[in-house]
Amino acid sequence: MFGIDARTARVVWTAALVLASLYCVYLMRTTLLVMLIAVLFSYLIYPLFTLAQRWIGGRIPRTPLLCLVYLVVVALVALAVGLFGNQVAEQATALAHQLPTLLDPATLERRLPLPGLLEPLRARLVGFLRDLLQGGSAQAMPFVRNVGFGLMHLAGNLIYVVVVPILSFLMILQAPVFDELLVTMHHRRNGAFWTDVLHGLNTVLSSYVRALALLSLATLLAYGLVLSLMGVPFALLLAGFAAVLEVIPVLGPLVAAAAIAGVALFSGYEHVGWVIAFIGAYRVFQDYMLNPYLMSEGVDVPPILVVFGLLAGEELAGISGIFLSVPFLAALRMVAVQVRQHKAKIAETSSPG
Template sequence: MFGIDVRAARAVWTAALVLLALYCAYTVRTTLLVLLFGVFFSYLVYPLFVLLQRWTGGRLPRVPLLIMVYALIVGAFVLAGALFGTRIATEAQNLAQELPKLMQPGQLQRQLPLPAPLEPLRVRLAEFLQNLISAGASQALPTVRGLGTGLLHVAGNLIYVVVVPIFSFLMVRDAPGIEGVLVSLGKKQDGSFWSSLARGLNHLMSQYVRALALLSLATVIVYSVVLSLLGAPFALLLAVLAALLEVIPVFGPLIAALSIFSVAIVSGYPHVWWLVAFIVAYRIFQDYMLNPYLMSEGVNVPPIVVVFGLLAGDELAGVPGIFLSVPFFAAVRIVAVQIRIHRERRQLEACEAGSGPDSG
């Protein structure tokens, strides 16, 4: 009557709702990131909760059991800080004081460890390395420049420190209710798609968070032990740095290796090539043995997509975008796989219905 196309109106209305939802998500992006990190933390807490639940035989209610889990986690952090916090702080202070002296002209040239065949190139190599280190310190990737600032920003907001554990506590406490909703959803018509998708995303998150935690733990233990045995300078500080950078795919381990190598060179450490051999051997073990064992097939993302995700995530959301880029693309992959499986199932059901006994 008024010349209005109903289908066009529905499409415009749907697009408007999508844009409104995206705008609302962008407006509350900080809150969404805090809740998302709460989800990550809950996946770290839940395995310990299940282990303690089995150890107690399921006799304790969920809330007291969760309180015990959080008490153990806080106790572990306090113990680690008491044992290693002072040493890490001392090494960081010493490195900050000594690094400007070590970077003085001629200092690197005298301390650079070189084999005999490369001695004629000492001056040129020293100048090249000094320019490279200076350029890397002043013109590092935005990813690296924003990492420390982002971590300090997060740590400086007490609300993050409080809300993330609270949200993870509530999520683990209500896990049976969430599972019940998914089971009831799967029983409805076409609900199997959503329940399968939820199970796939849950498996992805549990595998990814567990793998990151174990990889970082393995890195800090192995690096601290080996660097200390080799007598490398600032061993514990560099091991903690390598463990923190382990959560950044591709670039994180590379930055950690370059940092260890640079500090060893400017400090005049005489066994730099032993450090290089150790880092290469450990990366081979980590990347080709331990990482594939911990990461499930659904978590693996092609390296080119990882690099693109890291750069795009840094531009879009800074440090949180870097951290979330890999699980985001892995989640997109799971959604695409579930859509394909659902369509194939619907086509198969349609074919079976068409070839039934009444079809003739």
């Protein structure tokens, strides 16, 4: 018709639909991101909800029981903020006021703690650090400016702090409906494959989110307790900073360790070596014992892919891309495994005898 080849028309039409879909996804990127964060938040609440269901034994309906679980979580968060929030805020204010003095190259020589063996090299080390500070201050200004813009943007979107728990609440309530859809899908053409994919995604994301929350909590408790006992300045603030950065694999703990050692060093703390030794021992314990125990095999992502995902995620979606890069790579890896297993099953069933 009109001299247009039917096959070419179908290809053009399909390409137009794909482009239109991608454009719609781009327009709805904020909403989709909020939905994804709500899904991840659901994985934190759902284990508590199932535990409460087993303990109650069906004596309370799902909706009131879920409301009770949410109230308990909010009460625990409020209790933690009430106990430690003022101390963290005071330490953050004190660090902000002292930061210009701590980074002042003129007073660095008399504040820098060094062991006796390095005392002859004090002038040389101080000169190196002074040049490093003076050269890095100009380069740090664009970064600080970008961080400020990011915080302002985050403050403008604080409404999502309320929206995300509400969406998560509704998702958990609808969990039986999702289970019924999976059962229905299983009996359709290629339904078994898609059911396995969805179950695999659920396993990977739930394992990752819960393990990450436990790792962050362990870092907060360990750093907060040990740094406070060692008398490190701004101990609770640095522990909270390290716990937040724990959600960024590989690079996050390195940045946290450098920040803790740097603050201790420039504050004139005399036992920086013990702080570095503790951080190194804790990282060995967490990376080689606690992390493998909490993470399932489906969450294992090679470190080189983690670094690539972090850099690519930052380029594509900024801070959100950094946080979501590793679960995305883990989910992609799981889908690839399911595809390979599905093809192997097809090959086995089609082979003679």
